[in-house]
Amino acid sequence: MAGVCQQVLALDAKYNAYRTPNNPQFRTLYIRRRSQLLRENAKKESDPSTRKEYLRLRAQLLNSRYGSPAFSDQGRSFSLRSISRNTAESYDSLAPFGPSDGRSRHRRHTSSGSLKHLYEGPMKRVYDSIEVVPTSAAEASRAMAGGKTVSENYAFAGMHHIFDQHSAAVTSVKFANDDKTRVACSSLDGTLSICQVIPPPATVICMLKGHKAGVTDFVWSLSNDVLLSGSKDSTARLWDVAAGTCMRVIQDSSGGEINCCIFQPLNNNMFVIGNSRSMVQMMNMSTGKGYKGGSSKISGQVLSMAFDSTGRILWAGDDRGSIFSFLVDIASGKLTKARRIVVCDGQAITSITARAWLSREARDPLLLVNCCLNSLCLFKIVGDDGALQLKKTFPIKQKSSHIKSIFCPLMSFRMGACVISGSEDMCVYFFDVTKDSKTCVNKLLGHSAPVLDVCFNCDESLLASCDEQGMVIIWKREGKQAQL
Incomplete structure (x- = not known):
């Protein structure tokens, strides 16, 4: 069940850069609220097949609304390299989906272009291809954050x-x-x-x-x-x-x-x-x-x-x-x-x-x-x-x-x-x-x-x-x- 919830959250994050492109703060709040709802619903539902069907339908709806993202799916992993800083950071902020301690757990890309072994178990499948290091696509977040120090x-x-x-x-x-x-x-x-x-x-x-x-x-x-x-x-x-x-x-x-x-x-x-x-x-x-x-x-x-x-x-x-x-x-x-x-x-x-x-x-x-x-x-x-x-x-x-x-x-x-x-x-x-x-x-x-x-x-x-x-x-x- 936790693995399916993670896939739902990652799917939403995948399309998050398309939501209100001029308001990156809203995109951050959106992902945080989605995570909260997923956690609450996970406590009530016992049948993983229901959530899997929901994931399939939501993927279709998002694709029809925003079109196919510039980054493509790779099996059950999602490549989110163009995700903004404000969106990427929300993963780590939302227990139990993110890390709870203060240590940085992300790594740079390997030669294959993906991150390896960020998390164990079902988390690994979702986060295998996530790069949380800011990229050139994160201009809105970079502008809001200001200087480096x-x-x-x-x-x-x-x-x-x-x-x-x-x-x-x-x-x-x-x-x-x-x-x-x-x-x-x-x-x-x-x-x-x-x-x-x-x-x-x-x-x-x-x-x-x-x-x-x-x-x-x-x-x-x-x-x-x-x-x-x-x-x-x-x-x-x-x-x-x-x-x-x-x-x-x-x-x-x-x-x-x-x-x-x-x-x-x-x-x-x-x-x-x-x-x-x-x-x-x-x-x-x-x-x-x-x-x-x-x-x-x-x-x-x-x-x-x-x-x-x-x-x-x-x-x-x-x-x-x-x-x-x-x-x-x-x-x-x-x-x-x-x-x-x-x-x-x-x-x-x-x-x-x-x-x-x-x-x-x-x-x-x-x-x-x-x-x-x-x-x-x-x-x-x-x-x-x-x-x-x-x-x-x-x-x-x-x-x-x-x-x-x-x-x-x-x-x-x-x-x-x-x-x-x-x-x-x-x-x-x-x-x-x-x-x-x-x-x-x-x-x-x-x-x-x-x-x-x-x-x-x-x-x-x-x-x-x-x-x-x-x-x-x-x-x-x-x-x-x-x-x-």
Whole structure:
């Protein structure tokens, strides 16, 4: 059964270069989703003949849709030498189909033009002819990845634009999903703004007004048509992005200030809010009401939250130095408390970001955490219940400010894997998580107040950072052209 599933996945990868040729990121996500579906279906089906028939029919459909690929079949092996970097890398990222350790298992071609003995058993047949070394055909992936070293990848040529439309600290800045042109900001002046950064000149599209107190956090919906915001006025609001109007006001049931909010990644009709009265609450966007069994209390004010990529694990960090993991029933919205991890007793957890797979050098599922102890912490996710194991820390300045950090969005064959964080010393820091020493690969100077949040657009051509004085800087990356 596993062998047939591998053939299905390899067949899809074979045609992947033909799907949306101008959007290599979509092709990567497509293969990852296909692998997930194959794994789920493999658990349910016991008859391999069903999957073999499916493989035959899918091959016919793909051939009729895209035509015969330039590379031909060789028996039951597939020659994927023209596959892009972003596609090829997804094999190694998807357990149990890829290697689980950090060692590189590919080899150069032999004289016969194929790779030998990449994997044992049924894996060998599928991967016999796969070349995961980037080729000249991987131009889109090569262009997105940038230079060959981490320092080259994250060298910046200067400032693209500076926004100063907010009169108080900008608490969060986020580019729209898979969109390199729009960025939104939330501020303690009680407003949110949506800005267009390319093509120049950069402009403020609209200001979202309605909250009666500072806006602490916000998030884009998956389709970018809705913004969800949380505020110190004890309300969460849903905003129509196109119209620039408030669609719904949700009053916090316990009367606490809302410190953080997040959409459920697989069902944006669900969202979660965390408040100053230690409550984590799963809400329904359509009704504005909470789910039965969808609330839980933790030890302190809820300051930060993150879902894993499946939406089945939720982490919440509080102002007392603990991270709580919850198991989420996506059908019913029920939360079940699973784990408590003490990062540093008494020190606030201001940011949590989850990433399933970062690069070839950093394959473990990871959690990036900002804690008020002058360190950025990287945790390895070690259990299905959200258990964590500290992997390493990076030095930043953070004792009291609510600073956030991110993983760099692109996954590629380039060397290194980076995370970015703001800092109270008014700098933006880039750290390579694969290094054991000299981890800081870049530092951006330009803010005149503590940097609270950072965010890349989808192709990493622009980086946004915001600070406690209300300034937002859009940085342009060297060698990347910010064009539509």
